[in-house]
Structures are given as C-alpha cells and as structure tokens.
Amino acid sequence: MTYLISSRLGGELLGRGSGLDAEADDACDPRARTSLPGDAVPTLNAEQLEAVTATEGYVRVIAGAGTGKTRALTERFAYLVNDLGIMPGNILCVTFTNKAANEMRHRIRALTGDNDTGFINTFHGFCVSVLQEDSHAVQYPKSFLVLDNADIDQMLQIIYDDRGLTLRDMTFGRARDMIEIMKLKERPDYYRDLLAMPLASLREKYEQATDVRDIIFYGHLYQEKKCFAFDYNDLIVVVLYIFGQHPDIRLKWQKRLEYVMVDEFQDIDKLQYELMSVLAGYHKNLFVVGDPDQTIYTWRGADVRFLLDFDKAFPDVRTIMMLENYRSTPEVIAVANSLIEKNRQRIPKDLRACRTQHGPTVWHHAKTSDDEAKWIAEGVRALHDGGIRYRDMVVLYRAHYASRPVEEAFLKAEIPHAVYSGVPFYGRKEIKDSLAYLRLVAYQDDLSFTRVANVPKRNLGQRRMAFLKDYAEAHACSLFQALEQTIEDEIFKRTKAKQLVALVRKFRGSFEGRPVSEVLAALINESGYEHALRTEGSQERLDNVAELKQSIYEFENSCGEEVTLEHYLSHVALLTNADALDEAQDKVRLMTIHAAKGLEFPHVFLCSLSEGVLPSRKTKTLEGMEEERRLAFVAVTRARDGLYLTEAAGFSHEGSPRHPSRFLLDIDQRALQFSNKPSDEELSCARAAYAASDKWMAGLAADARFSPGDCVLHKAFGRGVIERLDEEKRAYIVHFDSLDTPRAISFRAKLDAGDA
Numbered sequence: 001m002t003y004l005i006s007s008r009l010g011g012e013l014l015g016r017g018s019g020l021d022a023e024a025d026d027a028c029d030p031r032a033r034t035s036l037p038g039d040a041v042p043t044l045n046a047e048q049l050e051a052v053t054a055t056e057g058y059v060r061v062i063a064g065a066g067t068g069k070t071r072a073l074t075e076r077f078a079y080l081v082n083d084l085g086i087m088p089g090n091i092l093c094v095t096f097t098n099k100a101a102n103e104m105r106h107r108i109r110a111l112t113g114d115n116d117t118g119f120i121n122t123f124h125g126f127c128v129s130v131l132q133e134d135s136h137a138v139q140y141p142k143s144f145l146v147l148d149n150a151d152i153d154q155m156l157q158i159i160y161d162d163r164g165l166t167l168r169d170m171t172f173g174r175a176r177d178m179i180e181i182m183k184l185k186e187r188p189d190y191y192r193d194l195l196a197m198p199l200a201s202l203r204e205k206y207e208q209a210t211d212v213r214d215i216i217f218y219g220h221l222y223q224e225k226k227c228f229a230f231d232y233n234d235l236i237v238v239v240l241y242i243f244g245q246h247p248d249i250r251l252k253w254q255k256r257l258e259y260v261m262v263d264e265f266q267d268i269d270k271l272q273y274e275l276m277s278v279l280a281g282y283h284k285n286l287f288v289v290g291d292p293d294q295t296i297y298t299w300r301g302a303d304v305r306f307l308l309d310f311d312k313a314f315p316d317v318r319t320i321m322m323l324e325n326y327r328s329t330p331e332v333i334a335v336a337n338s339l340i341e342k343n344r345q346r347i348p349k350d351l352r353a354c355r356t357q358h359g360p361t362v363w364h365h366a367k368t369s370d371d372e373a374k375w376i377a378e379g380v381r382a383l384h385d386g387g388i389r390y391r392d393m394v395v396l397y398r399a400h401y402a403s404r405p406v407e408e409a410f411l412k413a414e415i416p417h418a419v420y421s422g423v424p425f426y427g428r429k430e431i432k433d434s435l436a437y438l439r440l441v442a443y444q445d446d447l448s449f450t451r452v453a454n455v456p457k458r459n460l461g462q463r464r465m466a467f468l469k470d471y472a473e474a475h476a477c478s479l480f481q482a483l484e485q486t487i488e489d490e491i492f493k494r495t496k497a498k499q500l501v502a503l504v505r506k507f508r509g510s511f512e513g514r515p516v517s518e519v520l521a522a523l524i525n526e527s528g529y530e531h532a533l534r535t536e537g538s539q540e541r542l543d544n545v546a547e548l549k550q551s552i553y554e555f556e557n558s559c560g561e562e563v564t565l566e567h568y569l570s571h572v573a574l575l576t577n578a579d580a581l582d583e584a585q586d587k588v589r590l591m592t593i594h595a596a597k598g599l600e601f602p603h604v605f606l607c608s609l610s611e612g613v614l615p616s617r618k619t620k621t622l623e624g625m626e627e628e629r630r631l632a633f634v635a636v637t638r639a640r641d642g643l644y645l646t647e648a649a650g651f652s653h654e655g656s657p658r659h660p661s662r663f664l665l666d667i668d669q670r671a672l673q674f675s676n677k678p679s680d681e682e683l684s685c686a687r688a689a690y691a692a693s694d695k696w697m698a699g700l701a702a703d704a705r706f707s708p709g710d711c712v713l714h715k716a717f718g719r720g721v722i723e724r725l726d727e728e729k730r731a732y733i734v735h736f737d738s739l740d741t742p743r744a745i746s747f748r749a750k751l752d753a754g755d756a
C-alpha cells in the first residue's frame with residue numbers, strides 16, 4: 001500500500017537526498033535578495049525588507065502561510081538593535097507560545113550576539129514581568145503564585161471537600177471551564193472582588209453562596225486571594241487594572257517600550273488587544289503581523305477583526321502584504337490555495353510558491369482506522385529508509401483521540417515517536433511534586449504544602465492535615481506556619497513533621513544566590529523524594545525528574561541574566577506541553593494541529609480527515625465551519641516537501657458511518673495523487689452527509705431572541721425568567737415559576753415574551 005509514497009519519493013524526492021532546503025530553491029521574486037544597509041539582513045524579499053525597515057509608526061503585515069512573517073519579525077528586532085542602536089530592553093516582542101518566544105530569543109541572540117534579548121515573551125509571560133515589578137500596586141507580594149490547571153484542581157478539591165460537593169455536581173474540567181467563562185464573559189468585573197475586596201469579605205461571599213456555580217467561583221477567588229495567586233486569565237486583567245488605576249506605572253512601561261511587535265495578530269483577543277494598544281500609546285510604534293486565514297482560536301475569544309480593522313483603529317497605518325511562500329512545494333501550495341478559497345468570509349489572497357522543487361501531495365483512503373495507521377507507519381518507514389530523519393516527519397490530527405491507532409501502529413513497527421498530548425510533561429506527578437518542593441521553599445504556600453507534606457510518607461495523613469487546617473484558620477496563618485507553631489503538639493509525635501520543618505527552614509535560608517538547578521537537586525535528595533522514587537522502582541519518573549533538572553540548567557544558561565528561584569517558578573508555571581518539544585531527538589512527532597501552529601516540517605501526515613473529526617462534529621455554525629477549514633489550512637501549510645492526507649471508511653466510535661472530510665473534496669483534485677481512491681458511491685454518500693449536516697446547522701443558526709433577566713412564557717412550563725444563555729448548546733437556562741430547578745430551553749423553541 002505504500003507504493004505511492006515510496007515510488008514517488010524514490011523518483012522525485014529521495015533521489016535528491018534528504019537535504020531538502022527551501023532556501024536552495026529559486027526565489028520567485030527577482031527583487032529578492034536585497035540587502036539592508038550594512039548588509040545586516042541579506043536575502044529578504046522587497047516586502048520583508050520593508051517590514052524590517054519600517055520601524056516607526058503603526059505597521060501591519062498581512063501575510064500568507066510560510067511567507068516569512070516570523071522571519072521578518074526576527075530580522076526587524078535585529079535591525080532595531082544592530083543597525084539603529086535600540087536597546088533590546090526597550091523592545092517588546094510578543095509571540096503566541098513560549099516555544100515561539102524561545103526560538104525567537106535564540107535567533108535574535110544569534111543575529112545580535114547579545115545575551116540581553118529584552119522582552120520577547122508571550123502575553124502571559126510579559127504580564128508576569130510587569131507584575132514582578134509592580135504587583136505592590138494591588139497589594140500582592142512579588143512572590144505571587146501563577147496557577148496552572150493542576151493547581152486550580154487542587155484548589156477545587158479544597159472547595160469540594162469544604163462544601164461537600166462531588167464530581168457529580170461538576171467535574172473539575174467543567175468547573176475550570178466555567179470559571180474561565182465567568183471571568184471572560186459573564187462576570188468580567190470579577191477582578192474588583194479579587195483585588196479590592198478584603199479576604200474576609202471574599203470568604204463571606206463564598207460561604208454565603210448557595211448555587212454550585214457561585215460556590216465554586218467564589219471559592220476559587222477566595223483561594224486565589226488567600227495564596228496571592230493568579231491564574232492565566234487574571235494576569236492580563238490585573239495588569240490592565242494596574243495600568244488603569246496607576247497612570248505613573250502605565251507611563252513607566254509605555255516609555256520603556258519604544259517598539260512593540262506582535263506575531264500571530266490574527267488570534268489576538270480583546271484583552272490582549274487592549275494591552276498592546278495601551279503599551280504602544282506613548283511612542284506609537286506598533287508592528288503587527290498576521291494571516292487572517294490562520295485564525296484558529298475564535299473559540300477562545302480571538303477576533304480577526306483586530307487585524308482587519310487595524311487601519312481604522314490607528315492613524316497612518318502602513319500595510320504590507322506578503323504572499324510569496326518560501327516553505328512549500330508548488331503542489332502543497334495548490335492544495336492550500338484551493339482549500340482555503342472555499343471560505344466565503346475572507347479577503348481573497350493566493351499564496352505564490354517560490355520553490356520549484358516538486359513533492360507528493362497524496363490522499364489515502366483506507367478501509368479501517370487500523371489500516372490507515374498502518375499505511376502511515378509504512379510511509380514513515382519508507383521515507384526513513386530513503387534517508388529522511390524521523391524528526392522531519394509529523395503526524396497531525398484535529399483531536400487527541402485520533403492519535404491512538406497511529407501510536408499503536410508505530411509501536412508495532414518500532415518507529416521512534418513522541419506524542420505531544422496526554423499528560424503534559426509539566427503536568428506529570430513527579431514534575432509537579434518537584435516543583436512544589438521548590439515553591440514550598442520559596443513561598444511556603446498552602447498549595448505546595450498540601451501537595452508534598454506527606455510525599456514521601458511522613459505520617460501526615462488526613463487527620464493531622466485537618467488539625468493544621470483548623471489551626472491555620474483560627475490563627476489566620478498558612479499551613480506551614482501552623483505546623484511550625486504546633487510542632488511540639490502530641491499529634492505530631494511519631495511523624496516526620498520536624499524533619500519537614502527543618503528542611504524548609506534550611507533551604508529557605510540558603511536558596512538565594514544559588515543556581516535553581518542545584519537547589520532542586522539538593523532538595524529532592526534531602527527531602528527523601530528521590531529516594532522514594534527509587535524505592536518505587538519507577539525509572540520513568542526518575543528520568544523525568546532528571547529531565548526537569550536539565551531543563552532548569554538550560555534555562556539558567558540561556559536566560560542571559562541571573563535566574564532567581566521566583567523568576568524560574570513564574571516562568572515554569574506558564575509552560576505548556578508544546579514547550580517540552582525536544583527537537584534534538586530523532587523521533588516522529590505526533591501532535592494536534594493547534595500545537596503545530598507556527599511550525600514547519602518536511603513531511604506532514606494529516607490523519608483522520610473524516611467528516612465529524614475535521615470538521616469537528618461539534619461545528620454548529622457557518623463561521624465555525626470556516627474556522628475548521630482554516631484549521632485544515634494551517635495543517636497543510638506546515639508541510640515543506642510532502643503532504644499525506646489520510647482517512648478511513650468504517651464507523652466512528654459513536655457508531656455512525658465515516659465519510660471523507662468535505663475539506664478533501666474542497667481541494668482541487670488535480671493537485672492530489674490518490675493512493676487509494678474512495679468509490680463513487682462512497683463519495684456520493686459523503687456529499688449527502690455534508691448536505692444533511694449543513695441543513696442541521698442552518699436549523700441551529702436560530703439566534704437568541706431573549707437576554708438574561710427577560711421574562712418568557714413557555715407553552716408547557718408557563719412563566720419563567722432567563723438566568724443565562726448557553727451559547728454552546730444554543731439554549732437559554734430558564735428558571736420557571738412552576739419548576740424547582742432550571743431548564744435548558746433551545747433557542748429554536750417557541751417562547752413568548754412574558755410579564756415581568
């Protein structure tokens with residue numbers, strides 16, 4: 001079944017070896033290869049050069065995939081520093097992920113030779129920098145905590161135990177989503193409660209709450225305030241609040257940031273936009289780059305309008321268009337262009353291929369998912385036998401579950417691979433435990449204490465922890481302080497509580513000035529944690545802890561300045577799974593399309609391209625469908641040399657028949673080679689399925705006619721008041737006078753306006 005891959009590759013790609021270098025191809029624009037004054041930046045095309053040298057004012061680059069946006073951004077930074085003499089510390093460059101920020105830092109260090117790379121960061125990371133300097137403005141210490149999902153879950157556990165809630169009331173995942181929606185949409189003023197309300201009042205609000213949602217929400221705010229903690233959502237909100245309340249602090253940052261640049265501007269949300277506008281408000285140098293066709297975070301509040309209307313929002317905007325794609329073969333470009341042009345809500349723009357080398361763009365239709373996975377494994381093997389490194393291949397999918405058959409096939413075929421999903425590196429127990437030890441030493445906060453007090457076993461079980469909790473509450477102190485103050489109590493006889501206190505005290509007094517990697521190594525050794533892992537015989541966990549030590553060591557060496565423990569802890573709290581991507585290992589990468597944003601790979605396998613997977617079966621609107629198509633576009637434009645689109649017949653895990661994705665049929669079929677073509681009958685069934693789902697979506701398109709607080713009349717339940725809207729379910733949540741509990745009523749249902 002691999003004949004197509006192997007024969008085509010044998011003939012067209014492998015003949016030239018694996019050193020396929022985009023830059024070795026002809027550049028399509030004769031104006032290319034222009035040099036900057038002083039030859040700082042060779043081989044940029046005219047538009048890139050303009051983007052690099054147009055340093056003053058408001059500049060917008062609208063560019064296609066693979067046209068060198070990120071490259072232009074990097075070169076611009078270097079130009080500002082090397083040619084114009086701007087200090088790196090006066091430049092803010094915002095990227096979408098930590099990984100992109102790290103890459104940019106590396107590239108800029110290579111270009112400028114300077115260790116000071118200024119503020120190259122994600123939005124969240126930059127906000128942490130602001131807060132580390134100015135959190136006093138909201139009466140938070142510099143040592144505030146940044147919470148990740150596992151920390152939030154730990155807080156939820158405390159709330160659930162305290163208020164007798166169970167997962168049946170709400171799972172932690174749902175509770176986290178709910179908190180996020182409350183913060184972003186339903187109660188955007190929440191930060192006033194968090195920042196301005198005294199802890200005791202917040203606690204009262206929590207204790208008086210009766211509705212499950214309120215209990216969880218106020219319990220979460222109370223816990224956050226108690227630990228001086230912020231979650232990701234709070235970071236930008238709090239910084240904006242500080243800027244609003246303290247013009248002196250705002251002006252300090254505005255003056256400091258002489259140049260502000262933002263990558264991936266198509267995926268910016270309202271708060272991020274506000275922050276960037278404020279920051280650029282003094283020097284008025286704001287440079288943004290984005291591709292409207294790659295907006296894939298609308299579901300998280302991204303709004304492409306900020307890019308499209310940039311020229312209306314700011315004065316004298318200079319717009320630069322970049323359409324020459326340096327990344328992909330003409331075949332991949334043909335696939336990408338013909339796919340994305342089916343979106344109706346877009347500015348028409350075609351990518352132009354600069355490369356002249358050819359490569360395969362294959363559609364493989366398999367009988368079953370297992371066959372599909374096997375075909376991919378055989379394809380990978382064939383490419384590898386032909387000289388392509390494993391790490392130059394990636395398998396992309398819409399949703400994590402799609403990776404399972406491919407993983408199994410790779411295991412069977414003994415293909416080295418790494419999955420960027422499942423339990424993220426920084427979410428693993430041993431990593432969280434190790435970091436909790438570091439945090440306990442730095443902050444003695446309750447979250448870290450609860451996590452590791454009894455890990456390894458110190459005989460500090462539930463009864464003793466409850467004792468500490470009561471004491472801490474009665475004396476308004478932390479759990480660790482409670483332990484220090486009651487250490488001689490009878491209850492701690494026959495425990496190792498004294499050793500724990502001694503450990504924390506010892507490290508608390510000695511961590512400053514020591515490298516963090518060294519502190520961690522000593523801490524997990526002296527706490528007995530490493531020994532416990534050894535006794536457990538868990539080599540994988542030990543390896544992961546070793547990996548953590550190594551990553552801290554590398555962070556210290558790459559940072560350019562002295563890394564304090566607090567600095568490291570806030571940095572690590574913002575890391576996600578995608579950041580653990582280890583490029584050095586020769587393994588095929590498996591990841592979601594969202595995780596692949598901004599990356600490129602010589603060979604891309606896009607699997608599970610079935611209707612219901614991509615586009616997702618959760619797609620309910622035309623806009624949603626267009627976002628799914630953009631997602632497919634992002635996936636195909638990651639490929640440099642080879643693109644393999646695969647799907648399988650059979651049945652989905654819900655039992656419905658599977659059809660090839662509509663996006664496969666959107667593609668100009670002349671741009672594809674078929675390894676195994678679906679039959680005409682299969683294709684006509686697929687078309688019927690698209691039509692049925694379009695009809696269903698049109699039915700759902702009914703909009704909400706009522707708002708929260710409105711009175712309505714239902715033909716069976718009578719009068720009710722709308723409590724809120726569930727946009728996802730397209731339903732009102734209504735409290736009917738005749739019913740004790742609320743009901744979700746579809747937007748489509750016939751409701752009349754009722755009397756207030």
Ligand SMILES: Nc1ncnc2c1ncn2[C@@H]1O[C@H](COP(=O)(O)OP(=O)(O)OP(=O)(O)O)[C@@H](O)[C@H]1O
Nearest residue numbers: 023043044045065066067068069070071326327598
């Ligand atoms: N002027 C140029 N000449 C040759 N190669 C270039 C040029 N500009 C960029 N490239 C190469 O093209 C590829 C894509 O560049 P880059 O990643 O900067 O694009 P991008 O627009 O940010 O992509 P995307 O939005 O799809 O993530 C990279 O391999 C880069 O090295």
